Amino acid sequence: DAGVIQSPRHEVTEMGQEVTLRCKPISGHDYLFWYRQTMMRGLELLIYFNNNVPIDDSGMPEDRFSAKMPNASFSTLKIQPSEPRDSAVYFCASTPLFGNSGTEAFFGQGTRLTVV
Amino acid sequence: SQQGEEDPQALSIQEGENATMNCSYKTSINNLQWYRQNSGRGLVHLILIRSNEREKHSGRLRVTLDTSKKSSSLLITASRAADTASYFCGAIGAGSYQLTFGKGTKLSVIP
Numbered sequence: 001d002a003g004v005i006q007s008p009r010h011e012v013t014e015m016g017q018e019v020t021l022r023c024k025p026i027s028g029h030d031y032l033f034w035y036r037q038t039m040m041r042g043l044e045l046l047i048y049f050n051n052n053v054p055i056d057d058s059g060m061p062e063d064r065f066s067a068k069m070p071n072a073s074f075s076t077l078k079i080q081p082s083e084p085r086d087s088a089v090y091f092c093a094s095t096p097l098f099g100n101s102g103t104e105a106f107f108g109q110g111t112r113l114t115v116v
Numbered sequence: 117s118q119q120g121e122e123d124p125q126a127l128s129i130q131e132g133e134n135a136t137m138n139c140s141y142k143t144s145i146n147n148l149q150w151y152r153q154n155s156g157r158g159l160v161h162l163i164l165i166r167s168n169e170r171e172k173h174s175g176r177l178r179v180t181l182d183t184s185k186k187s188s189s190l191l192i193t194a195s196r197a198a199d200t201a202s203y204f205c206g207a208i209g210a211g212s213y214q215l216t217f218g219k220g221t222k223l224s225v226i227p
Contacts (some may be wrong), residue, residue: 042219106157
């Protein structure tokens with residue numbers, strides 16, 4: 001398997017534009033996580049899905065952020081409209097199982113978003 | 117809310133020395149995981165320790181867990197320049213499926 005695949009790797013957009021980040025999890029993984037990483041706030045959990053269903057989106061900073069998982073092999077994180085403070089690296093991670101059985105999470109390479 | 121908080125924020129050592137990083141968390145956990153991040157890359161899993169375990173080893177890595185103090189430590193022995201990276205602890209709360217992280221410890225190993 002190629003691992004978790006994120007696209008694009010880099011995105012530069014103007015303030016007010018819509019941005020869509022994409023993630024393809026590892027086949028067979030039931031959980032998918034979206035994170036945002038900045039120097040100030042570290043690695044923040046935005047939302048996670050289990051079997052394509054959003055379980056907890058309490059980390060989504062504002063209504064401008066939305067995430068979907070239409071099927072087991074694809075998820076999107078959308079920011080509309082984008083603002084300069086959204087500039088960060090966004091990571092997607094997937095794992096086959098969590099909780100007590102305790103398996104590791106596999107991270108994508110991230111999307112570096114710059115909003116100017 | 118964030119669970120794991122790493123300490124120190126930055127650590128600089130000479131090659132061959134041991135590096136110790138600490139992690140504190142807030143609530144009861146199922147397990148705690150340590151990850152490594154090289155500059156510009158995603159996180160890579162290093163080692164996982166369950167709430168009923170106290171110590172675990174993997175190669176040059178040694179992880180301890182003290183649930184009474186809600187803390188964990190990661191020891192890297194005989195460090196190498198290639199160990200230079202940021203290290204994060206991720207905690208999964210009991211009854212939860214969230215994996216949350218702190219801001220990490222930035223380790224620099226000087227050749």
